[in-house]
Amino acid sequence: MKTRRLVQKIKEFLSADRRAQIKRAGVLKDVLKKLEKKEARLKEKLDREKDAARRREILRKLEVLRAQRKKGVKLQKELADLPSGRSSR
């Protein structure tokens, strides 16, 4: 039993799909981080902005960004929950 699990682990490690999956998760994490930073920058900008129209524009950008991040987090979870060796595509 132990040997079988070990073989499975090695198989996963060597599987191209699994590697792609891991890479994808890494890239996604990177993008989400960038989005988080962007959100922080936008929030700062919003605090400084006095013009109503500009504020509205920044708020919209923030909403879109949040929706994108939400989607990203969901995707991240899906990727983590996927059985090894299967792509989320």
Next chain:
Amino acid sequence: MMRRILLPSILLLLGYGFWVSPDFKEIASGVAIFLFGMLAMEQGFQAFTGGALERTLKKTTNRLWKSLAFGAVTTTIMQSSSLVSVITISFLSAELISLAGGIGIIFGANLGTTTGAWLVAGFGLKVKLSSYAMPILVFGVILIFQRSKVLHGIGYVLAGVGFLFLGIHFMKEGFEAFKQGIDLTSYAVTGYPGLFLFVAIGIVATVVMQSSHATLVLVITALAAGQVSYENALALAIGSNVGTTITAILGALSSNVQGKRLAGAHLIFNMVTGLIAIAAIGQIVVLVDWLSTLLGIAADDYTLKLAIFHTVFNSLGIAIMTPFIPRLVRGLEHWMPAPAPVFERPKYLNEASLDFADAAIEAVRKESVRLYDKTVEIIVHGVGLRRRDVFGEEPLEDLDGTGAAEFEEGIQERYEQSIKSIYALILEFISRAQAGMEPENAEDMYAIRTAGRGLLESVKGVKHLQKNMRVHLLSENPAIRSAYEEIRQRIGYVLREVEAVRQAGEDRLAILSLNDAKVAIKQEDAEANLKLDDLVRGDLIPATTATSLVNDYRYAYRICKRVIELGQVAFAVHDGGLRDAQRRLALDEEEIEAMIEHGVIR
């Protein structure tokens, strides 16, 4: 500089002439009324262009004899070979007739124009034309006020004829009064020097008046009043025949190469005919005398004899030149070759990059950046904006009303030359590169292909949008003006956003950042439509303009959307994984609509 001085000088000279001589004033006003009559006639015939006239034109010029007859008959009816030649140039430019057919019409028009001399010589100087002119003018003006396009056109034609007659009357009166003053015949020059001098005067007079008809009328009236000798009048007639080509040459300046070829043919024909007439003037005069005796025209009836001379030398020209028409066509096509269409070539698509997926994708991406730049150029100028304003620091709202008069012309041509040709080669490259590509890479190629296709739509949109925008940006109604200004601002905003993403460099999140621009345009489109409802309800804009605006909002939305989509592809990061991640996070149409509907975006 010359142009600036020329007009005031002519006006001053004329003013001085009017002050010095009331007879000169009468002649000049006769010429002016005559030319005005021609303008009115041209305006009248314009009402009949399109549809039936075009069909007739095609049918009547498919054989040489038909086009010759057509030219002769239409010029007889219109009484202006210049008008017929200019219209022929426009038809030729529109490729409705062949060059040989056009040349046939021009040759025929030269014969047709001689009927003018007959009319004036045989009819105009014996009958009091002014008595016909007035009723014709009255009928003409009444018809001009009619709503029907046909009646309106007939009205202008009649008014034109009326003015022509009135003009002839004034010129005649002027010359008759002149007779008591100076005797022009004392300036008559005989022999070949006189011939060349008066040919030159005939050319200059026709160039100035833009009408061989007007020159001929002047010559005939002067001849009838005994102001010029018969010999010199013949030379003037030859000169007027050469000078008349100036209208066609001017008309061809704005036409394509076919029109220029026709003007060339016109000039060649009239020059050759003129040279033949000069060379064989003695023989032609004998022939004219013989014909006059045959027709029972008195030996001293020089006005009718001039009409015969005009007809004889033009007929001679046609008889000599007609067999050479095919050679003339070949010659003109050789001397004035059609410019080869300048199609842009792709810069980055090369055979070598086809072998490697990454290189192929990069080549296509770089080419799509070029495509994007060219499209942006068309869009910016197509909606009357300036590059420096769109990509400058000034808030777009401050650009209100600027550049309204700087709309780009010839969008279709630029599209054909630069965008369509490059896109066609991108497509070809993609289809070759996609064979044997990994699915991930093929997906990138597909995205570029789809975004490029969207350009077709955006350029078309600019073309449609431009029509109304040009007019409405200058509207007196502030609500309409501001609606179109907002459309321009929206387009400017999107272009600015895409440019910002482009400048952001490798760290950019192009796909996700521009996802926000997509939300913005969707939201603004929805708001604009709601505002439009309010404007219509409040009677602030007419319903017809509202309909145009609904369509134009649609065009603007599509232009913006396509620009964003191409921007997302062209300025995406090089890393395939990062690109893929962004695509997965980007909000799709449904998600965007849901956000706006649920008020998440305000």
